[in-house]
Amino acid sequence: MKQIVFLHAVPLSERGIIPQVDIEKIEQAQTRFAEAIGESPTDIEVKIEVQSGKPVDIILKVAQTYRSQLIILGSQSRSLLTEKLLGSTISRSKTFEN
Known part of the structure; x- marks a missing residue:
């Protein structure tokens, strides 16, 4: 393994009429990742990607x-009921090939 990319998808903010990027949540997630990862081994490149939008689209991009x-x-779905009602990124994601 030469590279690890940690990706966190932040939902768009529903405040107001038009959904917007939630900059505060993005910054919080970036800070948590940076603190959790700390120093990575020199032979493995570690990247942190925190983006806002639909998880399926962000994962593919x-x-x-x-x-x-x-x-x-x-x-983040912790129960079968939540997953059945709201869905899951895992069940909606698509397989792709390089």
Whole structure:
């Protein structure tokens, strides 16, 4: 492994009529990642991507940008009911090939 990219998708802010990028949540996530990762081994490049929008679109865009060969997804859905009602990034994501 030569590179690890941590990606966090921040939902668009629903404040007001027009959904907008939630800059405050993006900055909070970037800070948490930076603190959690700290210093990475010198032979592995670590990137942090925090973007706002639809997770499926962001995952595909970042995977193409970094030419990812493996993607491991996590979901904030903690219950079967929440996943059935709201869906899951994992179940909506599409398979792609480089």
